[in-house]
Amino acid sequence: MVNLETARQIALSFPGSEEKDHFGIPSFRVNNRIFATLWVKHDRMMVKLSPIDQSVFNSFDSTVFYPVPNKWGLKGATFVELSKVRTDMLEDALTVAWEAVAKK
Numbered sequence: 001m002v003n004l005e006t007a008r009q010i011a012l013s014f015p016g017s018e019e020k021d022h023f024g025i026p027s028f029r030v031n032n033r034i035f036a037t038l039w040v041k042h043d044r045m046m047v048k049l050s051p052i053d054q055s056v057f058n059s060f061d062s063t064v065f066y067p068v069p070n071k072w073g074l075k076g077a078t079f080v081e082l083s084k085v086r087t088d089m090l091e092d093a094l095t096v097a098w099e100a101v102a103k104k
Contacts, residue, residue, distance in 0.1 A: 002082045014098045035101040047097040049076040
């Protein structure tokens with residue numbers, strides 16, 4: 001339900017957010033720390049959540065929000081399927097991710 005450009009615009013709407021390349025994919029940063037990446041080829045976004053926040057979003061719908069299947073996923077890295085997520089839910093997840101990174 002969210003296209004790639006809308007996801008990009010939401011990520012860049014936070015104060016101090018900027019887009020930079022991260023190994024060939026767009027990353028969104030605040031204070032030069034990543035809070036999200038955009039997986040263009042897969043129509044998904046990764047948001048950097050705490051494991052607790054990850055479990056909350058995952059409990060909403062595990063086909064929309066789910067852990068990245070590697071060690072980063074165990075630490076809270078969460079994939080969001082853009083074709084399935086509501087705009088307000090993506091905004092909520094990005095807000096949580098941005099706030100956590102901006103505080104550091």
